[in-house]
Amino acid sequence: MPDTDQSAASAPQGLLADLRSFAGNALGLFFARAGLAALELGEARDALIRMLLLSACGLLLAGFALVLWTALLIYLAWNSMGWTVLLLLALLYTVVAGLFLRSARRIFDQGKLGLPATMAELRADREALFE
Numbered sequence: 001m002p003d004t005d006q007s008a009a010s011a012p013q014g015l016l017a018d019l020r021s022f023a024g025n026a027l028g029l030f031f032a033r034a035g036l037a038a039l040e041l042g043e044a045r046d047a048l049i050r051m052l053l054l055s056a057c058g059l060l061l062a063g064f065a066l067v068l069w070t071a072l073l074i075y076l077a078w079n080s081m082g083w084t085v086l087l088l089l090a091l092l093y094t095v096v097a098g099l100f101l102r103s104a105r106r107i108f109d110q111g112k113l114g115l116p117a118t119m120a121e122l123r124a125d126r127e128a129l130f131e
Contacts, residue, residue, distance in 0.1 A: 029125060037118045044115065 070089060077085040107113075 026129070033118070033121060033125065036121060037115065040115050040118050044113075 073089065074085055081088075
C-alpha cells in the first residue's frame with residue numbers, strides 16, 4: 001500500500017512542478033518579447049525623429065523654392081497668358097499634392113509603422129501557447 005500512497009502524492013507535485021515550469025517559461029517569454037518590443041520601439045522612435053527633422057527642413061526649403069519658381073513663372077507668362085497661368089499652376093499643384101497624399105496613405109496602409117516584427121513574434125507565441 002505504501003506505493004499507491006506515494007504515487008498519489010507525487011502526482012499533484014508533478015502537476016505543480018509542470019505548472020511552475022509553464023509559468024516560468026511563459027514569464028520568460030513575456031520578458032523576452034517585451035525586450036524586443038522596447039528595442040523596436042526605440043528604433044522606431046529614432047527613425048521617426050530623424051524623418052521628421054529631415055522632412056521639416058526639406059519642406060521648408062521646398063516651400064521657398066516653390067514660391068520663387070511660381071513667382072518667376074507668373075512674371076514671365078503674365079503678358080502672354082494673363083490669369084490662365086494662375087489657373088494652370090493651381091491645377092498642377094493640386095495634382096501633385098494628391099499624388100503625395102496617395103503615397104503617404106500607401107505607406108500607412110502597408111503597416112510599416114505598426115512594429116511588424118514584434119507583432120509577428122507575438123502571434124507566433126500565441127499560436128504556440130494556445131494551440
